[in-house]
Amino acid sequence: MAPVTAADPRAWLLDPVESGSAAGFGLYLHVPFCDHRCGYCDFATAAVGDQAEQDQQVLFDRYLDALVTDLRRQVAAGPRRHAPEDGRGAVGTAWPVVTSIFIGGGTPTLLGGERLAALLGAVHDCLEVAPDAEVTVECNPETASVELFGNLARAGVGRLSMGAQSFAPHVLRTLERGHDAQRPVTAMAQAREGGIAEVNLDLIFGTPGETDDDWRATLEAVLVAGTDHVSAYALTIHDNTAFGRAVASGAMPQVDEDLQRDRFDVAREVLGAGGFEHYEVSNWSLGPARRSRHNLLYWRHGDYLAVGVGAHGHLAGRRWWTTRSTARYLDAIGAGDSPIAGSEVLTDEERAEERLLLGLRVREGLHPNDLPPIEPLALEEAMDAGLVETSCGRLRCTEAGWFLLDEAVSRLAL
Numbered sequence: 001m002a003p004v005t006a007a008d009p010r011a012w013l014l015d016p017v018e019s020g021s022a023a024g025f026g027l028y029l030h031v032p033f034c035d036h037r038c039g040y041c042d043f044a045t046a047a048v049g050d051q052a053e054q055d056q057q058v059l060f061d062r063y064l065d066a067l068v069t070d071l072r073r074q075v076a077a078g079p080r081r082h083a084p085e086d087g088r089g090a091v092g093t094a095w096p097v098v099t100s101i102f103i104g105g106g107t108p109t110l111l112g113g114e115r116l117a118a119l120l121g122a123v124h125d126c127l128e129v130a131p132d133a134e135v136t137v138e139c140n141p142e143t144a145s146v147e148l149f150g151n152l153a154r155a156g157v158g159r160l161s162m163g164a165q166s167f168a169p170h171v172l173r174t175l176e177r178g179h180d181a182q183r184p185v186t187a188m189a190q191a192r193e194g195g196i197a198e199v200n201l202d203l204i205f206g207t208p209g210e211t212d213d214d215w216r217a218t219l220e221a222v223l224v225a226g227t228d229h230v231s232a233y234a235l236t237i238h239d240n241t242a243f244g245r246a247v248a249s250g251a252m253p254q255v256d257e258d259l260q261r262d263r264f265d266v267a268r269e270v271l272g273a274g275g276f277e278h279y280e281v282s283n284w285s286l287g288p289a290r291r292s293r294h295n296l297l298y299w300r301h302g303d304y305l306a307v308g309v310g311a312h313g314h315l316a317g318r319r320w321w322t323t324r325s326t327a328r329y330l331d332a333i334g335a336g337d338s339p340i341a342g343s344e345v346l347t348d349e350e351r352a353e354e355r356l357l358l359g360l361r362v363r364e365g366l367h368p369n370d371l372p373p374i375e376p377l378a379l380e381e382a383m384d385a386g387l388v389e390t391s392c393g394r395l396r397c398t399e400a401g402w403f404l405l406d407e408a409v410s411r412l413a414l
């Protein structure tokens, strides 16, 4: 790190040791299609389950073409197209080597193995991808098959992220999931048979009607399912979803934060006893090698290119996002227009605060050279309150502080 001098008192903002460009370079590709839109989900999704099979296939072909066109155009425009105009972050003219690719959704696997392989082929054609890059595809259990996973493995996909959500049948019904409790377990076995080395299971806790026993049984089922990574999220109610409307009308209770806190503690206990390392607020892995490298890039405030509907990108302090409407996206790409719906350049202070917020999500916290200046008294108080601690010279959240992350950050922020 460059020394902080009177001439350049903010050098620490530009030359971090683990964050920013030092964190790697990611590529996020979004596929919005889902069979059905789950009542809780606020992601950029387009439900296609009611469409005739042939219409779906035509739409998927059109979307794949648009994704590849969007990718090629962005790559051809060069990194400076997305970088802040003031030249911050010393962005060069060549794209960095891609260290992780994440095809998320939606349900990307609805596109099928051949289209996803073609998409990855297009990525390799126009960007340099590191030989050991992590390549993840999100998947719903209903779309699983050995054939699909075999195609993905041959195309270089090494990691799947699958939504199991719960192993309690009545919770799956409340969540409007289209699979039973056994399906993710079968899908896991199919993934292994197809040659996929790493599989994450997503879980949701605190769903109305879920009991303590349901949650404990779900975690125990995950331990025997043979997964190497678990993401467990507290149910969030978004206003613009079916759940949000049900809560507003009184038909569904608001989430109970104390109960969610208890469920979080049970997850820590059961997954920890099962050998999982709790390496980020909502994520557990079977050892450091199984952590999600793409997500670590986000938490290290790294740079990533965004392609597709409702995708978010970040480069050297500038963020941008694309339209959430599939129709508008397809029209924009077809007409040669940009699908970008908005962008913002973070101030140095916002960047530092965001780096702190994201860095404290990770178990090891932040390297001292990645930390913004912190008021010594504020730090002492946050430590006394049991929110943060230092370990090996790094500042990190305590496990209790993880559940109160916003409070920890607001005490420390500039």
Ligand SMILES: C[S@@+](CC[C@H](N)C(=O)[O-])C[C@H]1O[C@@H](n2cnc3c(N)ncnc32)[C@H](O)[C@@H]1O
Residues within 6 Å of the ligand: 040, 041, 042, 043, 104, 105, 106, 107, 138, 139, 140, 141, 162, 163, 164, 165, 202, 203, 204, 233, 234, 235, 236, 237, 238
């Ligand atoms: C982008 S979704 C895609 C997953 C995949 N389509 C599936 O449903 O199997 C990623 C994960 O976000 C989580 N998620 C989505 N909405 C949520 C909400 N409102 N509250 C908590 N977790 C949520 C779910 O666990 C979901 O599996």
Ligand code: SF4
Residues within 6 Å of the ligand: 033, 034, 035, 036, 037, 038, 041, 042, 043, 045, 105, 106, 107, 140, 163
């Ligand atoms: S949770 Fe998954 S399947 Fe359900 S709507 Fe969201 S992205 Fe689609």
